[in-house]
Amino acid sequence: MRNRTERNRHGLTGIAAVAAAVLFFCGGCAGGKASTARIDAGYKACESSDFRGAQSSFEEAVNQGEDPLQAYRGLGIALMGQARYADAVSAFDQALAYTDDKMPQTVKDILEYKITCQYRLKDYEGTVKTGNELTALDDKLGMAYFYIGAARLNLGNQEEARANFDYAVSLDPENYKLYLDIYSVYEEAKLSGVGDEYLQTALGIAPKTTEDHYNVGRIYFYLKEYDEAASALIPAVSDQYGPALSLMGQIYMEKGDYDNARATYLQILNQDSASKDAYNGLALCALAASNPDEALEYITKGLGLDGEDGKQELYFNEIVVYEKKLDFMTARDKCKAYVEKYPTDEAGVKELAFLNTRE
Numbered sequence: 001m002r003n004r005t006e007r008n009r010h011g012l013t014g015i016a017a018v019a020a021a022v023l024f025f026c027g028g029c030a031g032g033k034a035s036t037a038r039i040d041a042g043y044k045a046c047e048s049s050d051f052r053g054a055q056s057s058f059e060e061a062v063n064q065g066e067d068p069l070q071a072y073r074g075l076g077i078a079l080m081g082q083a084r085y086a087d088a089v090s091a092f093d094q095a096l097a098y099t100d101d102k103m104p105q106t107v108k109d110i111l112e113y114k115i116t117c118q119y120r121l122k123d124y125e126g127t128v129k130t131g132n133e134l135t136a137l138d139d140k141l142g143m144a145y146f147y148i149g150a151a152r153l154n155l156g157n158q159e160e161a162r163a164n165f166d167y168a169v170s171l172d173p174e175n176y177k178l179y180l181d182i183y184s185v186y187e188e189a190k191l192s193g194v195g196d197e198y199l200q201t202a203l204g205i206a207p208k209t210t211e212d213h214y215n216v217g218r219i220y221f222y223l224k225e226y227d228e229a230a231s232a233l234i235p236a237v238s239d240q241y242g243p244a245l246s247l248m249g250q251i252y253m254e255k256g257d258y259d260n261a262r263a264t265y266l267q268i269l270n271q272d273s274a275s276k277d278a279y280n281g282l283a284l285c286a287l288a289a290s291n292p293d294e295a296l297e298y299i300t301k302g303l304g305l306d307g308e309d310g311k312q313e314l315y316f317n318e319i320v321v322y323e324k325k326l327d328f329m330t331a332r333d334k335c336k337a338y339v340e341k342y343p344t345d346e347a348g349v350k351e352l353a354f355l356n357t358r359e
Contacts, residue, residue, distance in 0.1 A: 001284050001320055002313045002347075003250050039066050042074045049307035051081030069098035073110055076117075081308065083342050085117040092117070108137045115147050120344055127151035142168040146178065150185045158191075165198070174205050176215035183222060199223055210236045214244040226251050242268060246277045253281075258288050276302045276310030283317055292324040312342060319351060328358040 042057035058075035062068065076091035092114040099107050115130040128151045134144035149164030165182050172178055179202035186195030199219045207213045213236040220229035230251050236244030245268050252261035265281035272278070279302030286295035299321065302314045315338050322331035332355040339348045 001287060002316050003253075003280065003284060036061075036066055036070065038064060039070050039074055042071075042078065046074070046077055046081065049081065049309045051078045051308060054078035054081070069095050069106070072098070073113075076110075076113055080113060080117055083120075083344060085120045085344060088117045089114055089121070104137055108134060108141075111137075112143065115144070119147055119150060122154070122344075124151040124154045128155075140171055142171040142175075142178065145171070146181060149182070153185055153189050153191075158194075162194075169198070169201075176202055176205065176212060176219070180215065180218060180222070187222075196223065207232075207235075210239045210241050210244075214241055214247065217244060217247055221247060221251065221254075224254075226254055240271060242272060242275065242277075245271075246275075246281065249281045253284060253288070258285050261285050274305050276305055276314060279305075280310070280313050280317060283314070283321070287317075287321065287324065292321045295324075296321050312345075315341070316345075316348065316351075319355075323355075328355060331355055332358070 038057045038061035042054045042061065045051070045054035045057060055075060055078040058071050058078055061071035062075065072091050072095035076088045076095060079085075079088035079091055092110050095110050096107065096114075099110070111130055111134050115127055115134065118126040118130055128148055131144045131148035131151070134141055135148075138144070145164045145168035149161045149168065152158075152164060153161035168178060169175075169182070179198045182198045183192070183195035186192055186198075199222060202219055203216065205212075207216050213232060213234075217229045217233035217236065220226070220232055230248065233244045233248055233251075237248055245264055249261045249264040249268070252258070252264060262282060262285040265278045265285065268275050268278040268281075279298045283295040283298040283302070286292070286298060296318070299314050299318045303311060303318070305311075315334070319331050319334045319338060322328075322334060332352070335348065335352045335355050339345070339352050342348055
């Protein structure tokens with residue numbers, strides 16, 4: 001089973017981060033003499049996580065001769081939002097073809113999206129190349145050094161990886177998220193012992209904001225120090241900070257306290273009736289109570305909400321629920337659709353291989 005905090009932890013790879021970046025860019029979308037109606041519509045669709053609708057708008061913009069740089073950039077973001085990373089890279093390359101030496105900030109912006117997609121595709125050589133292009137534009141760009149380090153680690157060069165990670169940290173030494181991202185890369189490489197060093201360093205930062213307290217809780221959570229995690233989250237939970245409440249629910253689940261986990265997720269829904277995380281958490285609680293039908297009800301409600309952000313965990317857990325119900329045919333069909341939607345998710349590919357062995 002999957003919970004959101006356990007996945008997608010790289011700072012610049014999430015769908016939410018894509019939407020946030022779109023909001024930043026949209027201020028410059030309009031303007032100029034030529035019409036940008038379809039481009040503007042595409043970015044608005046991205047803001048609401050309607051990436052398929054956005055794709056259609058941007059494709060129309062290309063076909064109708066609207067600003068090709070903005071249209072292809074937007075198309076790349078829309079494809080990225082659908083986890084179609086190879087197609088997104090192609091779109092970003094087409095956007096880059098319309099840039100020139102007088103547009104360094106625009107080039108940098110597009111390359112930041114491109115490197116995210118390349119890393120998701122496990123194109124580590126390409127990630128390093130794009131990272132070097134980014135650092136040539138801005139030698140203080142921490143995210144570029146992070147991605148170069150992550151790619152180097154996956155290419156087997158731990159020394160260069162560490163050097164890049166350490167430099168990224170030196171540029172932003174109080175960024176909890178960066179330390180967590182670095183830990184995640186080491187964990188995925190089965191080197192969590194090295195990653196723990198970065199988490200321990202991050203614990204030396206004094207939290208100042210609600211989000212900081214939440215991130216300290218995340219650090220203890222990843223260190224499997226659940227009591228410390230719960231204590232660290234108290235200020236953020238008191239502020240009714242949604243991500244902190246969701247993490248508290250996961251802590252309760254890790255400790256086997258499913259009643260309090262369920263109560264926490266219901267509390268989240270009282271604040272935000274459109275919380276996919278909450279529905280996913282309630283589904284996990286139902287499964288822990290050996291009630292797959294109830295779990296499926298929560299998953300169905302979550303999947304019925306608008307927007308794609310947060311649905312991947314629900315789709316995956318839907319497969320697991322049907323497995324628990326011993327309905328392997330439906331589970332296999334759901335898993336096939338999942339792999340088509342999220343082709344880079346190894347867990348989904350492995351799950352489909354398993355289900356193909358079941359009657």
